[in-house]
Amino acid sequence: MDGLKEGTHSVQSIHTREHLAQRDAQDTLREFKERFSLPESVIYLDGNSLGALPRGAAERAAEVVNAEWGQGLIRSWNEAGWFDLPLKLGDKLGQLLGANPQETAITDTTSLNLFKALASALRTQKADSPHRRVIITERDNFPTDIYIAQGLTDLVNSLSQEIGVPYEVRLIDDEASLRAALDEDTAVLALSHVNYRTGSMWDMAEITAAAHDAGALVVWDLAHAAGAVPVDLNGANADYAVGCTYKYLNGGPGSPAFIWVNARHHDRFWQPLSGWWSHNAPFAMEESYTPAKDVRRFMCGTQPVTSLAMIEVGLDIALEADMAAVRATSLELTDLLIELVETHCAEFGFELVTPREHAQRGSHVSFRHKHGYEIMAALIARGVIGDYREPEVLRFGITPLYISRTDIWDAVQILREILHTNAWQREEYSLRNAVT
């Protein structure tokens, strides 16, 4: 690739827009784009942050609010099936994750579900291998995963009765340091299947096996994986998984998250966020806690029904799509984005952050650029919506259900125009925040 910086167009892309349009027309997923309501004049490359609006979601929300809440009132907990939504939707989602029925609940947030999983895993280890007091996670993990692990260990250490060997969070940087860190002190390994920033992906089965060999339990955060890449939790023999429904699953802004727990861990230990929805008989109003024997043990309190119910619309669309086709198109689109940026924008100094190896790549592509923030602001102003992540990273989410090859082509032409005209130097936009 050394030749790329010698001059404009020194390396020509093998693609043309016409050729890409032909490919789009043959794509088996092409009809799914009509299932989403997207604004005109926008190329939405941020579905890994907030997925697009599926057609039907607004109608579902209106039904919940007007009919189920307004007319049904309290009766809707039974008659409209509100009580059953967390596990009913969990089972639908589970089909995308290699889960068995009744192993997945949609509830609370990813951060909270991670706390439950980590606490449950620490309790299990305390009973079986009490010297194991280390949680291993990635330095480059999405920060909330680190903070939650730190919050849990800090709580236990600070309230412990006597000073002993403290619980600890250890951060690893790559697979080599991960393998070196797994030892007889390791209680839990908590990793994101696909990294939020770089888009790099762990081999779930291989890493789970390595952790189990070392005596550790494994929690997978699937926030950037669920609905984006094939996942087989039972096939990988994982212990716990958490993730969100508002990215590739198109559940809506802040829609409740999920927790999957391998059935072998359901009936072992008390997870501490033990609100009444996790009780074995929540309406018996007992004064002592008796946990449910199934995945309901990992629930806590009453869920936000309107936001929860809308998740089903996106899930139903995801279940109609063939995940193998989604993955194949995702890889073709991410390859295309990399290739077009490295040819059409070769002279502008973008550094690819995402792995080139398919097996190590999720469904988004990130480039580092020293003016990444300003460039992303200029892109968004022109309707190409990606996002920016510290440090200096432009991130583009690739969602094959509603993004086409010509979208990628057009986005790169706009990127090239911004760089070529130095437009990014002349504009100021606020990207202040954008939720992962």
Add this chain to the structure above:
Amino acid sequence: MDGLKEGTHSVQSIHTREHLAQRDAQDTLREFKERFSLPESVIYLDGNSLGALPRGAAERAAEVVNAEWGQGLIRSWNEAGWFDLPLKLGDKLGQLLGANPQETAITDTTSLNLFKALASALRTQKADSPHRRVIITERDNFPTDIYIAQGLTDLVNSLSQEIGVPYEVRLIDDEASLRAALDEDTAVLALSHVNYRTGSMWDMAEITAAAHDAGALVVWDLAHAAGAVPVDLNGANADYAVGCTYKYLNGGPGSPAFIWVNARHHDRFWQPLSGWWSHNAPFAMEESYTPAKDVRRFMCGTQPVTSLAMIEVGLDIALEADMAAVRATSLELTDLLIELVETHCAEFGFELVTPREHAQRGSHVSFRHKHGYEIMAALIARGVIGDYREPEVLRFGITPLYISRTDIWDAVQILREILHTNAWQREEYSLRNAVT
């Protein structure tokens, strides 16, 4: 009251329907009923379980879904103000609770917020008075409050490095046993301001002072109080409060809950559900946790925006109403319900559970009856929607913004008819569950 059981109508009510209709017409709150969308042929006496649908909430949901999510997409975190909703709505709610600005956040669930408050309080005590390891709460508290306290102490005890004096949850039964239980071991007192079952209400200022005198911190659960009775958290010098928005605040099914933290506790200790929204710089993506210095420290992860945004509609209505008028009408209506049941249904064996003393009564009325379950099922089938709570308790929520004196009259006539004709013996309905 002994004479009541001697025969039908042995004690006449002082009220007539005509007289009550006249009183309704003079009520300063009467116009608020038009602000809610209630089904025809229903008398809704369960607003303390799930509040009614405020007009405008469906439109707000549609705006969030179609415009903010569908068109704005990820940009709406800034442009539609999604980021600011938890504290913006928290400040609106805080006006009803005697909170100062920036002391209240709307986030997560009541159970989760209680966990945060209890954990924060235990950490504070551990630093100041490390021997204090007891959480006191009520045996008759809403069970999730007990389970959460038990889950927290179980976590810490089970993961402690060495066996010492364990953390413990102690249950009290009444004010006498509460005062006897407050001692040098007490870390935290956690009470529900209004009891979910009986409707009895603690004197917040007096009990808080007693707990402080004993060296304890106090957490108030306002689930059945917020929007229903006057609350002055700072006036009572309380430490923490939690509660829900879907009862008297009419936020919608499962709408996110709230946490209030006295500013003196904001910047002390790490609450363990320390997701990225509680970080001092959530978008800096730092690998170490630095808590926010204000009430944001008590947040965790991304909130369900559609369910969250609708809360504002109910809050705005509540803020328009004069809380003194709400309280006065609530007491008049609960007095009326008690009086009508004790006269019109005198012979049927209802036992009042709710305190007669105004200062000790919230805004719902409960009667015990050995056939309470069947009677409530028959009431609901006839459009009088209250709910049932173990054991044998019929519970009627009184919401002055949309319940009138004639509603109470009509409900009691239907109750009388059900008992008089033994209709409750002939019908079977499923009340299976109804969320508190």
